[in-house]
Amino acid sequence: MSWTPSIAPDAATPALKHVYDRIRARASSQQVSHIWQAWGAHPAGLEAAFATFRTLMDHPEPLTFAQAEMIALVVSATNGCAYCVAHHGPKLARHVGDDLAQAVAKDYRQANLPARDRVLLDMAVAVTCEPAERTQADIERVREYGFDDVAIVRAVEIASFYNSINRMVLALGVTLERGRDAWEFGSQK
16 A cells, blocks of 8 residues: 555554544545555644645635646646546546546646636646746736636645645555556646
C-alpha cells in the first residue's frame, strides 16, 4: 500500500479508529483509502488533512463541485500523481460526463471547456508549477472571467491542498486500491 507501514482499519488504535470511522462514514466506498491508511502513523495529522479535504471539497462554493474536481484532477495530473487522478477523474465524470472528464485528465487545454474554466485551471497549473512567479496580474486575469475574491481564494486553496496531497502520495509510494481503475492522463505543464 505504501513504502512506510500503512495501518489497516482493523489494526487501528482507538484514536486512529475514531478518525477512520469518520473517513469511512464519508466515503462512497465505505472504505478507508490507501492514502489515509498510509497517513495512519500520525492520527492528528490525518485528522487535520481529512478535515481540510472535507471543507474544501464538500463546500467549494462559490466554485462548483465540477470546478473543484477539475482543479484536483488537473493539479494531480500536472504532478504526475496517478493515484489522485484515478480518484478524482471518476468524481469529475459524475459532474460533467466521462468523455469530458477523460479529456480534462489528458489535457484540459484541449478539452471542450468554457474559457472561464480554462482560465481557472491555468491558474491552478501556474500555482503548481511556478508559485513564486505569480503576480497580481494572475489574479486580475481570473477576475476578468467573473471570479470574485472568495472564488479565487477557494481555487488557490484547492490547488495548494492537492499539491500537498500529491506529494504525500508520491513521497510515500501509495498504491491504488484493488478494484479502482487507473486513468490515462497527460502532463498539464
